[in-house]
Amino acid sequence: MTKLKLNLGPQHPSTHGVLRLILELEGEKILSCEPDVGYLHRGMEKMAEKLSYIQYLPLVDRIDYLAGFFYSELLCRTVEKALDIELSSRVKNIRVLMLELNRIASHLLWIGAFLMDLGAVSPFFYAFRERELILKYFEKVTGQRMMNNYFVYGGVRRDIFDLEDVENIIKILPSKLNDYEKIITDNPIFIQRTKGKGSLNSDVALNFGITGVNLRTSGINLDIRSNDYLYKDIEFKPVVLLGKDAWCRYKARILEIKESINIIKQILGKLKQSTGVEQTFVNPLNIKLPQGEYYSEIEAPRGLASVYIKSTEEKTPYRLKWRTGSYYSVNLLRKLLVGEYLNDAIAIAGSLDIILPEVDK
Amino acid sequence: MNINEFNDIFQNCELIDEKIVIKSDLAKTIEFIKDNYGFNLLKEIVAVDNKEHGIELIYRLYSTENEESVLVSFVVNDFAESVSKIFESAVADEKEIYDLFGVKFVGNDELKRLYLPESWEGHPLRKDYVQNDERLRWND
Numbered sequence: 001m002t003k004l005k006l007n008l009g010p011q012h013p014s015t016h017g018v019l020r021l022i023l024e025l026e027g028e029k030i031l032s033c034e035p036d037v038g039y040l041h042r043g044m045e046k047m048a049e050k051l052s053y054i055q056y057l058p059l060v061d062r063i064d065y066l067a068g069f070f071y072s073e074l075l076c077r078t079v080e081k082a083l084d085i086e087l088s089s090r091v092k093n094i095r096v097l098m099l100e101l102n103r104i105a106s107h108l109l110w111i112g113a114f115l116m117d118l119g120a121v122s123p124f125f126y127a128f129r130e131r132e133l134i135l136k137y138f139e140k141v142t143g144q145r146m147m148n149n150y151f152v153y154g155g156v157r158r159d160i161f162d163l164e165d166v167e168n169i170i171k172i173l174p175s176k177l178n179d180y181e182k183i184i185t186d187n188p189i190f191i192q193r194t195k196g197k198g199s200l201n202s203d204v205a206l207n208f209g210i211t212g213v214n215l216r217t218s219g220i221n222l223d224i225r226s227n228d229y230l231y232k233d234i235e236f237k238p239v240v241l242l243g244k245d246a247w248c249r250y251k252a253r254i255l256e257i258k259e260s261i262n263i264i265k266q267i268l269g270k271l272k273q274s275t276g277v278e279q280t281f282v283n284p285l286n287i288k289l290p291q292g293e294y295y296s297e298i299e300a301p302r303g304l305a306s307v308y309i310k311s312t313e314e315k316t317p318y319r320l321k322w323r324t325g326s327y328y329s330v331n332l333l334r335k336l337l338v339g340e341y342l343n344d345a346i347a348i349a350g351s352l353d354i355i356l357p358e359v360d361k
Numbered sequence: 362m363n364i365n366e367f368n369d370i371f372q373n374c375e376l377i378d379e380k381i382v383i384k385s386d387l388a389k390t391i392e393f394i395k396d397n398y399g400f401n402l403l404k405e406i407v408a409v410d411n412k413e414h415g416i417e418l419i420y421r422l423y424s425t426e427n428e429e430s431v432l433v434s435f436v437v438n439d440f441a442e443s444v445s446k447i448f449e450s451a452v453a454d455e456k457e458i459y460d461l462f463g464v465k466f467v468g469n470d471e472l473k474r475l476y477l478p479e480s481w482e483g484h485p486l487r488k489d490y491v492q493n494d495e496r497l498r499w500n501d
Binding site: 038043045203208295331 | 419
């Protein structure tokens with residue numbers, strides 16, 4: 001049979017960004033896959049070397065526009081670690097609240113978009129309806145729906161308020177998740193399109209540097225939150241499943257949302273006990289990290305995210321490097337799509353939750 | 362994992378600032394660490410251009426079983442040994458480092474421009490990189 005080269009992309013809705021896959025096909029079977037990235041490259045690491053720490057802070061939300069809080073938190077905690085700043089417990093709780101709300105919003109968008117990739121249009125609107133509640137709250141507190149720029153070195157930009165909105169969100173969400181499960185989880189068409197598709201063994205996943213939900217559905221319990229200083233007093237159980245396939249990755253994200261709701265419930269109790277936020281003032285015009293190398297990591301919705309900073313006591317970092325989960329997921333496509341059929345390619349690529357701004361940096 | 366024990370096997374390394382600094386045989390050492398100490402995840406490779414001291418590559422290895430990390434550091438100039446046969450994820454890291462630093466990894470045959478266009482000159486994260494964009498001269 002003659003071989004065919006097919007260009008999937010550069011603008012395909014399943015990628016939520018601009019990813020180009022060069023597929024080699026025999027009939028409908030994929031022989032090889034070559035991802036072509038870089039359409040959204042903004043030079044995040046080069047910019048860091050030119051900008052002072054306070055100038056760079058608003059930009060980092062844009063690395064992953066769906067989970068901006070995580071990247072702000074990463075940069076803030078690295079600088080705080082270097083400058084030896086201890087956060088007050090209320091600031092920590094506010095940060096965890098925002099991070100977990102952000103995780104829910106990110107997973108909800110993924111559920112909607114993934115189902116849309118598979119041809120189901122209505123779940124997209126349902127998921128966006130619930131995500132809207134979270135974004136409205138973000139807008140109220142931070143002034144922005146996305147790219148919030150809310151965390152600052154030493155604290156948060158302003159104190160949190162209207163916690164009853166969050167209570168409302170976590171009251172509504174579980175029943176809505178049940179609705180999703182009713183229409184999606186056991187839907188025969190959904191099962192046929194995702195069960196057993198894109199099966200990922202744990203050793204392959206580790207070899208390709210896959211982290212986050214995609215790794216935990218292969219049975220490896222790697223959730224950085226268990227060692228995270230922000231989550232020290234919080235009880236939670238990492239979601240670890242053994243299904244390995246696209247369906248399992250969907251199920252795991254639903255369970256992660258439920259787990260995040262549990263965390264938020266605990267946080268709300270703590271936030272209500274205290275008032276007035278105590279912050280450490282850091283002079284924004286004169287942030288210089290002591291000489292040395294600093295590294296922090298966090299469990300972002302799309303896997304392990306980390307930042308490495310090398311400082312030479314200048315106003316700008318000497319070198320700053322981001323690690324993002326999606327970058328390795330894109331690399332995994334070279335292996336995961338081989339031997340699959342073209343119509344499954346979208347389901348598999350979509351199930352990995354790839355965000356292209358995060359890949360291109 | 363005990364660094365001294367490790368040092369006996371490979372006389373090419375020493376411990377500086379919590380980093381295992383290797384002098385030679387990069388791929389062999391990393392393979393040894395992976396096979397014998399269970400470091401099964403290469404989190405990332407960081408490249409830092411230290412000007413006249415060459416380009417430092419930092420390999421961040423993690424063991425999911427023992428939940429511990431180790432840093433392996435290696436200084437290169439323009440050529441380095443690829444570890445892509447040991448860790449598949451290194452293909453991605455090495456591609457990025459090639460694009461931004463110009464380090465050629467021997468044994469990785471996927472090296473080409475990743476983020477930047479094929480026609481781009483130079484490697485932007487090198488400290489000797491000269492920004493040569495014509496737009497900078499438009500106001501002259």
